[in-house]
Each structure stands twice: as C-alpha cells, then as structure tokens.
Amino acid sequence: MSDRLDGRVAVVAGGAGGIGRAVCRRFVERGARVTVADVAADRTAQTAAECGAERAIGAPVDVVDPDSAARCVAATVERFGRVDYLAYCAGNNIKAPALELTLADWRSQLDIHLTGAFVFCQAVGRRLVAQGEGGRIVLLSSVAAWAPIxxxxxxxxxxxxxxxxxxxxSVEWAEHRINVNAVCPGVAKTPMTDLVYSRDPELKRIRRSRMPIPREVLPDEIADLVVFLCGAGSAYVNGAAIPIDGGFLNSGFMPERKLGDAAEAIHNGGA
Ligand SMILES: NC(=O)c1ccc[n+]([C@@H]2O[C@H](COP(=O)([O-])OP(=O)(O)OC[C@H]3O[C@@H](n4cnc5c(N)ncnc54)[C@H](O)[C@@H]3O)[C@@H](O)[C@H]2O)c1
Structure with a gap:
C-alpha cells in the first residue's frame, strides 16, 4: 500500500512551530502540498520557503480571529485547487497556579487550542463536504489530556x-468519509523544551526517570504519526486519541529509577 500523498493538499495550523514545521516538511516529502498557517509571519514565510514555493504557501493567520480559518481555506483553494487534510498544531502554554490564573490567560489557552481548532475544523470540514471526496483531520492534543500538569x-x-x-x-462526519483523530504526544524535543531543561536540568532527570523510554519524542516522530493518519493505511482509524509518549501514560506504578548516559543512549537511536 502506497504511503504517498501525491496530489493532496494539507492545511497546517500552527505550521511554523516546532511540531507544525516538522508536519509541513513530512507532508511535502510524501508528495502533498501545504498551507503553512501561523500567527508568526516570519517563521511562516521561512517554513513555506523551506518546503519550496511550488509545494507550499504561507498564510499568516490568528486562529483566535473567527474569520481566519475561512480565509486560510480560501487562499489554499485559490493556490492549490482543493483541500484534503487539516493538521491543527497551534498552541500556547501559560504557567500559573490555578488560584492565580487570570481569566484572560484561561481564555487565551482555550481560544488558541480548542476554539481555534473547532473553527478550523468547521472551515475545512465545509470544504471537504463540498468536494465530496472525504478527508482527514488530525488535532494535536497531549498526554496532558489524561495526565494533568x-x-x-x-x-x-x-x-x-x-x-x-x-x-x-469523528461520529458526525464519518458519513462524509472524513476521519478525525487526536495525536497526544508526551514531552517533545523542541527548542522550548531544551530551554526549560537548560534552566532546570533536575526536571529533565526526574521526568526521564519516569519514562519507560527515557527520552523526549522528536517532532519528526510526531509528524510521521500525523501523516500516517492522513494516508491510505489508516482509513479505518477514526475518533482515536493516540498517545505518542514512549509508554509514559502507563508508567504510574513504575518506580523512579536512576539513569546513566548509557541507559539513555540505548534509546536515543540517533535522536
Ligand atoms: N512541545 C511539546 O512537548 C508538546 C507536547 C504535547 C503536545 N504539544 C502540543 O503540540 C502543539 C504544537 O506544539 P509545539 O511544541 O510545536 O509548540 P510551538 O510553540 O513551537 O508551536 C505552536 C505554534 O502555534 C502558533 N500559534 C500560537 N498562537 C497562535 C494563534 N493565535 N494563531 C495562529 N498560530 C498560533 C505559534 O506561533 C507556534 O508557531 C501544541 O498544541 C502543543 O500544545 C506539544
């Protein structure tokens, strides 16, 4: 079975971020064309340029703006003639004790992660239904859906x-042959994670000591899963929330263990 996506077109919201960029690159490697949709105009243009002008456009969008998704879909159709996939990777991450979390910060996170996802799903979903050829939607969730941080x-x-x-x-749109799934990474190796760990090496040690596979997931590994969920091999996967966490969610009873460089290196596999 071919894993090629030739002739297909993806919208990647949050496409200029650590994970979104890897997803854009993977789509293009598999033959798809892509719209990089992100609020960071510079990184959006840079990611689109990396993917190649023939295969990608940048669409500076703010997912909080309710019109942005429809504009993004219109720009994609104008350039590539169709839409087949949505990968929703936009996000932010505000740290505050619950007693001090402001309503503005609460709303900002709900707006960017959840309301933005709904608005993009709706805009892309309308186009997919009009095209009548089905499609795939992948939402970037997290193990934090079950393991609260x-x-x-x-x-x-x-x-x-x-x-x-x-x-x-997934239930509502199956009749339109639109599969919708969520991907739930554990801690990913992104510049943000590197920065956090450089400030707090003990946090890195503690987290890894509780990971069955003691390393962070790579953006490219997440991108592989996202693109798999858009390919022919996943036609029957619908409504799933798939952890990509090295087994972290199942490690509740696993004792904290000491790891040396050697133990971690076994799992790094060139990572
Ligand atoms: N990095 C991790 O360890 C990790 C783990 C699990 C889940 N996730 C999730 O994966 C997704 C991507 O994470 P990442 O590590 O690539 O983060 P990132 O910060 O590198 O990327 C997020 C992207 O979203 C964009 N964005 C933010 N607000 C926006 C807005 N209003 N409109 C449009 N774009 C906006 C940012 O510009 C950025 O490019 C997020 O939803 C995150 O919660 C990340």
Missing part, C-alpha cells in the same frame, strides 16, 4: 477538549 490549569482542559472534539466530529 500542575500549574497548567487551562492547558490540560484544552487538551482534553481536543480529544472530545475529535471524537464528536
């Missing part, structure tokens, strides 16, 4: 909401 009072509810959104749309 302290001081992320709005992040975990947003991510749980994305799982629920994927489930409800």
């Amino acid at each position: 302290p001081q992320r009072g709005a992040y975990s509810p947003s991510k749980a909401g994305l799982v629920s959104l994927a489930q409800v749309l």
Whole structure:
C-alpha cells in the first residue's frame, strides 16, 4: 500500500512551530502540498520557503480571529485547487497556579487550542463536504489530556477538549468519509523544551526517570504519526486519541529509577 500523498493538499495550523514545521516538511516529502498557517509571519514565510514555493504557501493567520480559518481555506483553494487534510498544531502554554490564573490567560489557552481548532475544523470540514471526496483531520492534543500538569490549569482542559472534539466530529462526519483523530504526544524535543531543561536540568532527570523510554519524542516522530493518519493505511482509524509518549501514560506504578548516559543512549537511536 502506497504511503504517498501525491496530489493532496494539507492545511497546517500552527505550521511554523516546532511540531507544525516538522508536519509541513513530512507532508511535502510524501508528495502533498501545504498551507503553512501561523500567527508568526516570519517563521511562516521561512517554513513555506523551506518546503519550496511550488509545494507550499504561507498564510499568516490568528486562529483566535473567527474569520481566519475561512480565509486560510480560501487562499489554499485559490493556490492549490482543493483541500484534503487539516493538521491543527497551534498552541500556547501559560504557567500559573490555578488560584492565580487570570481569566484572560484561561481564555487565551482555550481560544488558541480548542476554539481555534473547532473553527478550523468547521472551515475545512465545509470544504471537504463540498468536494465530496472525504478527508482527514488530525488535532494535536497531549498526554496532558489524561495526565494533568500542575500549574497548567487551562492547558490540560484544552487538551482534553481536543480529544472530545475529535471524537464528536469523528461520529458526525464519518458519513462524509472524513476521519478525525487526536495525536497526544508526551514531552517533545523542541527548542522550548531544551530551554526549560537548560534552566532546570533536575526536571529533565526526574521526568526521564519516569519514562519507560527515557527520552523526549522528536517532532519528526510526531509528524510521521500525523501523516500516517492522513494516508491510505489508516482509513479505518477514526475518533482515536493516540498517545505518542514512549509508554509514559502507563508508567504510574513504575518506580523512579536512576539513569546513566548509557541507559539513555540505548534509546536515543540517533535522536
Ligand atoms: N512541545 C511539546 O512537548 C508538546 C507536547 C504535547 C503536545 N504539544 C502540543 O503540540 C502543539 C504544537 O506544539 P509545539 O511544541 O510545536 O509548540 P510551538 O510553540 O513551537 O508551536 C505552536 C505554534 O502555534 C502558533 N500559534 C500560537 N498562537 C497562535 C494563534 N493565535 N494563531 C495562529 N498560530 C498560533 C505559534 O506561533 C507556534 O508557531 C501544541 O498544541 C502543543 O500544545 C506539544
């Protein structure tokens, strides 16, 4: 079975971020064309340029703006003639104790993660239904949907909401041959994670000691899963929330263990 996506077109919201960029690159490697949709205009243009002018356009959008998704779909159709996939990777991450989390910060996270996802699903979904050829939607959730992160009072509810959104749309849109799934990474190796760990090496040690596979997931590994969920091999996967966490969610009873460089290196596999 071919894993090529030739002739297909993807919209990647949050496409200029650490994970979104990897997703854009993977789509293009598999033969699809892509619209990089992100609020960061410079990184959006840069990501589109990396993918190649023939295969990608940049669409500076603010997912909080309710009109942005429809404009993004219109720009994609104008350039590529169609839309087949949505990967929703936009996000932010505000740290605050629940007692001090402001309503503005709560709303910002719910708006960017969940309401933005709904608005993009709706805009892309309308186009997919009009085209009549089905499609795929993948929402970037997190293991935080089930394993709440302290001081992320709005992040975990947003991510749980994305799982629920994927489930409800998967039921409602199956008749249109639109599959909707959520991907739930553990801690990913992104510049943000590197920065956090450089400030707090002990946090890195503690987290890894509780990971069955003691390393972070790579953006390229997440991109592989996202693109798989758009390919022929996943036609019967619908409404799933798939952890990509090295087994972290199942490690509740696993004792904290000491890891040396050697133990970690076994799992790094060139990572
Ligand atoms: N990095 C991790 O460890 C990790 C783990 C699990 C889940 N996730 C989730 O994966 C997704 C991508 O994470 P990442 O690590 O690539 O983060 P990132 O910060 O590198 O990327 C997020 C992107 O979203 C864009 N964005 C933010 N607000 C926007 C808005 N209003 N409109 C349009 N674009 C906007 C940002 O500009 C950025 O490019 C997020 O939803 C995140 O919660 C990340």
